[in-house]
Amino acid sequence: MAMRVAFWWILTFLIYCWGASPSLFGQRVSFGAITGGQITEDFRPLSCPDIGVSQLPPPSGCPALSGGSITVANASDRFIVGPKVDIRFTPSFSVEVDALRRQIRSQESRTFLFCPPDQLPECTTLVPTTYSFTGTDFTWEIPILAKYRRNGERANPFLEGGGSYRPAENREQLGVTAGAGVELDVGSLRLSPMLRYTHWAHNDRYIGANQDQFQFLVGIDGKESSEPFSAFGHKVSFGVMAGLALTDGFQNRTESYSNTLAIDPATGILTPTDVVATLNSNRTSPVAGINVGVPVYRELSLEIGIIYRPMYAMDIQQFSNGYTSQDRFSVLTWQFPILARYRFRLRGVDPFVETGPSFRISGNLNGANPSRFGVTGGAGIEWHRPSVTLEPTLRFTWWNADSNTNGMATRRNQAELFLNFRF
Numbered sequence: 485m486a487m488r489v490a491f492w493w494i495l496t497f498l499i500y501c502w503g504a505s506p507s508l509f510g511q512r513v514s515f516g517a518i519t520g521g522q523i524t525e526d527f528r529p530l531s532c533p534d535i536g537v538s539q540l541p542p543p544s545g546c547p548a549l550s551g552g553s554i555t556v557a558n559a560s561d562r563f564i565v566g567p568k569v570d571i572r573f574t575p576s577f578s579v580e581v582d583a584l585r586r587q588i589r590s591q592e593s594r595t596f597l598f599c600p601p602d603q604l605p606e607c608t609t610l611v612p613t614t615y616s617f618t619g620t621d622f623t624w625e626i627p628i629l630a631k632y633r634r635n636g637e638r639a640n641p642f643l644e645g646g647g648s649y650r651p652a653e654n655r656e657q658l659g660v661t662a663g664a665g666v667e668l669d670v671g672s673l674r675l676s677p678m679l680r681y682t683h684w685a686h687n688d689r690y691i692g693a694n695q696d697q698f699q700f701l702v703g704i705d706g707k708e709s710s711e712p713f714s715a716f717g718h719k720v721s722f723g724v725m726a727g728l729a730l731t732d733g734f735q736n737r738t739e740s741y742s743n744t745l746a747i748d749p750a751t752g753i754l755t756p757t758d759v760v761a762t763l764n765s766n767r768t769s770p771v772a773g774i775n776v777g778v779p780v781y782r783e784l785s786l787e788i789g790i791i792y793r794p795m796y797a798m799d800i801q802q803f804s805n806g807y808t809s810q811d812r813f814s815v816l817t818w819q820f821p822i823l824a825r826y827r828f829r830l831r832g833v834d835p836f837v838e839t840g841p842s843f844r845i846s847g848n849l850n851g852a853n854p855s856r857f858g859v860t861g862g863a864g865i866e867w868h869r870p871s872v873t874l875e876p877t878l879r880f881t882w883w884n885a886d887s888n889t890n891g892m893a894t895r896r897n898q899a900e901l902f903l904n905f906r907f
Contacts (some may be wrong), residue, residue, distance in 0.1 A: 511573045515715035515788070516778060518582050519565045519712035520701035525558040525701075526621075527590045528682055530692035532556075532596070547691060552596035558694035559589040559618050566624075568703060568789060578631045580644065582702075583820075585843065587651070588622040604731045621690060624651040624845060627680075628663050640667040648682050651845065659684040669707060672717060674740075676703035676828065715778040715786075723775045725791070727902025733795030733815065734852070739763065749807050758804040764892060767796040767812075773819075773898050774825070783827045787838060790884060791819040795894070815894075816847045818822045821860050821879075835864040858883035866906075875904035 487721065497884045532546035533592045544589040572578040591653035597610040626649045633642035634811045643664050665678025680699045687693065690777045706717020743756040778785055798812045824841035839861045864877035879897045 497837045508808075511571050511710070513713045514570045514572070514710070515703055515720060516568050516570065516703060516705035516708065516776065516806040517566070518568045518703045519563075519697060520587065521564060522560065522562040523698040523700055524694060524696070524851075526560045526588050526689075526694060526697065527556055527692045528557040528694055529558075529844060530556045532691065534595075537597075547688070549690065552594060554595075554691060555593045555622065557591045559591040561587040561589075563739055564699065564701065568705075570705065575635055576633055578633075579646075580629050580631050582625075582629075584625040584627070585623060586625065587620055588625075589618055589620050590690070591616065592691075604866070615821075619698055621655075625650050627682075629661060629663070629853045633667065638669070641665070642667065642676075642678075644680075645676070648684075650684075651847075655685055655687070655689045657684050657690075665701075665703075668872050673705060674703075674705045674707050676705070677701075678703070681794075687836040696902040715776065718779045721906050723774050723777065723904045725771070725789070725877075725902045727771045727900060729769040729771055729793060729898065729903055732797075732895055732901040733769055733898075734764035734797050735764055735895055736765060742802075746803050746805065746807065748805050755805070760802045762800045762802075765800055767798065769794055769796050771902050775904065777825075777906065780824075782861050783829065785825050785827075787821070787823040787825050787840075789819070789821045789823075791821065793817050793819060793900070795854075813850045814848060815850055815852045815854065816845055817854055818846075819844050819881075821881075823860060823862070827866060832867075832877055834868070836864060836866060838862045838879075842883075844883070850892075852892045852894060853886050853888045855884040855886050857898075864904075873906040877902055877904055 513664060527549055532542055532549055533552060535542060535548050536550045557880045560665070564584050564586045564657060566583045568580060568582045570578050570580045573724065575576055580815070593614055593616040595612050595614040597606040597612055600611055603609060627646060629644040629646035631642055631644040641664070645662040648659040648661045659682045661682040663678050663680035665676050667674055667676045678701050680701060682697050682699070684693070684695045684856050686695060706714060709717050709719070711719040713722070713865045739761045741759040744755045744759045746757045746759070747753070748755045748757070771787055771791060771793050773816045775787055775789035778786040778788070795815045795817060797812050797814070801809045802900045821840060821842040821843055823838040825836050825838040827834045827836040842858045844856050844858065846852070856883065858881045860879055860881040862877055862879035867874045878899065878901050880897070883894065883898065885896060
């Protein structure tokens with residue numbers, strides 16, 4: 485739920501900034517990229533003893549464990565990359581929204597004490613068993629920062645501050661971020677090296693998590709543009725899209741069970757019966773979102789989208805006694821395609837092809853775990869009208885295999901048909 489609320493809040497904020505008249509509010513919206521690295525570790529090395537065995541109190545940050553111990557170590561990537569949006573209200577004041585992508589992981593080893601069967605019931609000697617695993621806690625970090633810059637002749641130093649959000653299903657993190665840097669004109673680009681500090685709120689779900697963290701980042705934009713909307717110094721266009729998924733979200737499977745206890749609809753009594761279960765039978769899923777088009781060179785452009793695609797499905801059980809049960813559910817996904825588009829200029833309409841990587845985050849998982857990366861290809865036409873360009877588009881995405889399906893795997897090959905209204 486928190487992921488969904490944060491996503492729609494940010495989306496509403498960006499749409500507001502897009503729709504608001506630049507002449508009325510005076511802002512200019514520019515899109516760019518941001519990259520860099522994590523300086524501090526996300527998790528500090530921590531060993532939490534079994535309080536039933538250790539005579540010493542557990543270290544700070546450790547839960548009270550009985551029957552086992554835990555050790556935690558950092559396993560995160562340090563490289564950071566993602567898009568950024570800068571809404572400039574005055575020459576000195578702006579608001580920046582970033583979407584920083586980085587695998588934030590911890591490695592845990594858990595040791596438990598158990599009683600071997602041959603020692604029951606006395607259990608004079610407990611035997612330890614240890615297993616280790618590495619889990620990805622977060623993939624995205626979204627800072628929303630107010631920025632004040634002092635304009636100079638060659639360099640513009642700036643200060644920034646605001647909130648940061650790490651989305652995760654029912655275990656999100658909130659933080660307060662402050663930073664400082666300088667804007668430098670380098671050729672046709674504007675580079676903004678900066679140092680950021682974030683204090684994350686305490687969350688009991690993450691053992692050994694560092695609350696105080698530093699990042700070194702470099703923002704990459706074009707020089708100041710006179711256009712109300714620009715990316716890397718070039719004029720950009722906006723689109724609103726809607727359509728349908730042409731392929732199912734999940735892989736269907738059928739399972740059979742014999743002598744399963746179920747309520748007999750005639751008697752109301754639990755009786756043994758046979759069951760045929762069709763799992764994850766799919767229903768039609770809509771597609772909706774917004775996108776930005778950035779000219780690169782002649783007929784080549786860059787298309788960046790934010791697409792909402794729920795995966796609707798149901799599990800159906802048919803009992804040999806005539807009873808049928810259905811369990812409807814949905815998994816919510818947001819896709820972020822970054823596509824290179826090449827158009828062929830013809831009279832009246834312009835056919836185009838496009839390809840590039842797609843990223844995906846998910847919520848309301850219901851036991852699913854959709855993969856996060858794919859490759860997208862598409863084709864369509866641009867039909868130019870006086871006030872809007874219509875773009876019927878067919879896209880195909882090949883997604884990586886799910887890392888942990890738990891018996892519910894998403895389809896790796898997915899196709900979508902939609903109509904984009906570009907302004």
